[in-house]
Amino acid sequence: MNGDELAAALAELEVPADRTEQDAFLLTLPGERRQRTLVWLILGRRDLLVESFVCRAPDENAEGVYRYLLQRNAKLRSVAYSIDAVGDIHLVGRLGRDTLTTAELDTVLGVLLQASDADFNPILERGFAGAIRREWAWRTSRGESVRNLAAFRHLVSVEPADG
Structure with a gap:
């Protein structure tokens, strides 16, 4: 899937996207517990990077928060929780460009939104x-x-x- 095909797939799915560069898209997905979830889609040479900031590093009980996220990873498809150098929490996935379909994109965005939205309050309860x-x-x-x-x-x- 190239940038134009990805743009067409997002339009077909009725997902509003800002194309920031030829191969980079910023999506805003509406949520329930979280008002919105921002998602980056970045096409690389061989894969599509899917990344979303979920929450800043916990103020307290970081071990409990990260344990919760690792346990949640076992139930997620195509994306997983990760932390950056300062401990901020992200959902990240990589999908092969050659095998990416509109249906798979829809599934991945759905999993990401559901996880981000459903896990937001449990993360806050544990870490804040x-x-x-x-x-x-x-x-x-x-x-x-x-x-x-x-x-x-x-x-x-x-x-x-x-x-």
Whole structure:
């Protein structure tokens, strides 16, 4: 698959993409737990690199976060969790250019989006519980809404205020 064929496949799948270079595309996929997931598709000589930033390095419990990600890798197809030099979390995959089809691209993007979206809160719970508790306390002390933190209510030791 070349750059024009990849662009055509993305159009067929109705996936909005910005073609940043001849062989590089930036996609924005909508999510539920995460508002959006940005995905890079970069055609190399022999493969298509699929990469998406998931979360920055954990503030705490890095071992627990990375253990969770390694266990999740066993259930993923075509992409896997990885970390960069500073510990930031990414989903990465490489697919052969010669065998890449629109259907396979659709599957890979679906797996990536599902993993990124479904694993986002568990990653935050394991690696940012302290920050979530501090944010909850700060907002409730000021009478501000905690609606977008509702999924983490179980991490807060006090009964939450309505908001």
